[in-house]
Amino acid sequence: MKEKIGIIIGGIVTIAVIITLVIWMTNIKTIEYVNLGSFAIILILVASAVYILWDRAKNIRKGLPAKDERLISIGYKSGYYGFIGAIWSAVFGPLIIDIIFNYELEGSRVSALVVIVSGIVFIISYLYLSSTGEKEVKRT
Incomplete structure (x- = not known):
């Protein structure tokens, strides 16, 4: 229910x-x-x-x-990838836009960029991992 x-x-x-x-x-x-x-x-x-x-x-x-154990694990892994995407977009997004467009992003635009990039990275990694299947990593 x-x-x-x-x-x-x-x-x-x-x-x-x-x-x-x-x-x-x-x-x-x-x-x-x-x-x-x-x-x-x-x-x-x-x-x-x-x-x-x-x-x-x-x-x-x-x-x-x-949601079974596989989808829960895929959700965690996709969340991790989205978090990494958010960090890198916050670091390099304003720099790349400044180099290409010669325009400095405002703080609100950087926040929007971080949210959009992390959301897209999460969705892409979730769909990819759920369609191909998660490869289990054996740790010793």
């Missing part, structure tokens, strides 16, 4: 995010590249979250647990 409630809440949050995106895009007078980039990144993250919710709901319908 707890797993079903989690999936229902995740679905409600996903629908709320999609409605917010639609309202945001319809209220913009002129669409610029920055808006399209933000919109595309958010859509990728929402689509990935919908896939994860669908996969968990499929497991529940089959009578399996929504």
Whole structure:
């Protein structure tokens, strides 16, 4: 029952995010590249979250647990990769943007960059590890 409630809440949050995106895009007078980039990144993250919710709901319908030990381990490993991506994006993101565009990022933009990069790294690593299977490392 707890797993079903989690999936229902995740679905409600996903629908709320999609409605917010639609309202945001319809209220913009002129669409610029920055808006399209933000919109595309958010859509990728929402689509990935919908896939994860669908996969968990499929497991529940089959009578399996929504998350088994393998998916929990993949979640931890993906969280670690997202954390490393956040650190490196905070360190090198402003530097690379300054070199390429000759533009210094404000603190709020650096924070947004860190959140976006860590989210994308987490989703990509989660989907990759869950589709290929996690290789177990034997420690001695």
